[in-house]
Amino acid sequence: MKKLTIKDIAEKFGVSISTVSKALNDSHEISEATKEKINKYAKENNYKPNFNAINLKNRSTKTIGIIIPNMLNYFFAQVFKGIENVANKKGYKVITCISNDTYSKEVEIIEMLSNGSVDGFILSLAKETELLQNFNHIQNTIDDGIPVVMFDRTTEDVNCDKVIANDYNGSLEAVEFLAKKGHKNIAFISTLSSLNIGKQRFLGYKKGLENIGIEFNSDLVINIFEKDYKKYETILTPFFKNNKIDSVIALGESAAIAAMKAAKNLGHHIPNDISVIAFSNGILARHSSPKLSTITQHGEIMGETTAELLIEKLETKQKEIATKVINTDLVIRNSTR
Numbered sequence: 001m002k003k004l005t006i007k008d009i010a011e012k013f014g015v016s017i018s019t020v021s022k023a024l025n026d027s028h029e030i031s032e033a034t035k036e037k038i039n040k041y042a043k044e045n046n047y048k049p050n051f052n053a054i055n056l057k058n059r060s061t062k063t064i065g066i067i068i069p070n071m072l073n074y075f076f077a078q079v080f081k082g083i084e085n086v087a088n089k090k091g092y093k094v095i096t097c098i099s100n101d102t103y104s105k106e107v108e109i110i111e112m113l114s115n116g117s118v119d120g121f122i123l124s125l126a127k128e129t130e131l132l133q134n135f136n137h138i139q140n141t142i143d144d145g146i147p148v149v150m151f152d153r154t155t156e157d158v159n160c161d162k163v164i165a166n167d168y169n170g171s172l173e174a175v176e177f178l179a180k181k182g183h184k185n186i187a188f189i190s191t192l193s194s195l196n197i198g199k200q201r202f203l204g205y206k207k208g209l210e211n212i213g214i215e216f217n218s219d220l221v222i223n224i225f226e227k228d229y230k231k232y233e234t235i236l237t238p239f240f241k242n243n244k245i246d247s248v249i250a251l252g253e254s255a256a257i258a259a260m261k262a263a264k265n266l267g268h269h270i271p272n273d274i275s276v277i278a279f280s281n282g283i284l285a286r287h288s289s290p291k292l293s294t295i296t297q298h299g300e301i302m303g304e305t306t307a308e309l310l311i312e313k314l315e316t317k318q319k320e321i322a323t324k325v326i327n328t329d330l331v332i333r334n335s336t337r
Helices: 006-013 017-024 032-044 051-056 074-089 103-113 127-132 136-143 167-180 196-211 229-242 253-265 283-287 299-316
Strands: 063-068 093-098 120-123 148-151 161-165 186-190 221-223 247-250 275-279 293-296 323-326 329-331
Touching: 006 017, 006 032, 017 032, 063 074, 063 103, 063 299, 074 093, 074 299, 093 103, 103 120, 103 127, 103 136, 120 299, 136 148, 148 299, 161 167, 161 299, 167 186, 167 196, 167 247, 167 275, 167 293, 167 329, 186 196, 186 229, 186 253, 221 229, 229 253, 247 253, 253 275, 253 283, 299 323
Parallel strands: 063 093, 063 120, 120 148, 148 161, 161 323, 186 221, 186 247, 247 275, 275 293
Antiparallel strands: 293 329
16 A cells, blocks of 8 residues: 655645645644644554655765666666766765565565665666556655656656666667668567567567568567576577568567577578577677677666766755666677678
């Protein structure tokens, strides 16, 4: 259940947050009638003041809480590197936590660190949080005066600063690049179809096909929901066997490498028969065989931008909300002809 905040009480009675705060603190500035109705409502609805948030307004820990969905993703490692670069320069420490893509873990971390341990949060949403569409824990944190900056996996349902990659354009440009190389049967392999970033990349793929005059074919799209990347190859083998495919855009390096293996096992040559491009630009891409062409999201730049936004908010107390978009780039290696 959503925790009742001062803001909720203020909206209920059509008064300012300051009025509610004064009424709850028995200020002589507020009429007895107003104090009585506000205190009665607060008590009936189990309102508990956030003393830690109140204390936070009076002191700074010079510490930032970072919450990322998983630790195995090279992109998140790059973002973390960017955050650390800026935090160190500005004299801030960081506490990094992993949500393991679960809602309950994300809530637990935010509640634990909101006790006065950090001044603000940098957060990429857990997959489960996006699926549940429950962001109360984040909104409550902001309402308690602790700023949050989201990156990569974000939601429009929370009004806070955000830093995102231009995922839509990344897919669109990849499709147009493949078409210029003579490809007509461009497949799309998604491991992120339930997330907003996956949806944006898919829309960019469709728009790219439209721009080059190729009709969208749903048979050339596969959504993988299996969590274990070791099983990707088995899932993709019939996909290549049953469809005429001359190129692939994969939404992750593990899926792209599994696609290359599945295609090779069926007698295809990479890139002469099938070209492959993947989102992200990590260690796997540089060491795969052949080396993987990628759509880089510039994780380090994203991390630096995110940290700068949060620290500026902490130090200037400015209320304006911003969304910064990082443009993607194609990095061409040997998996495309």
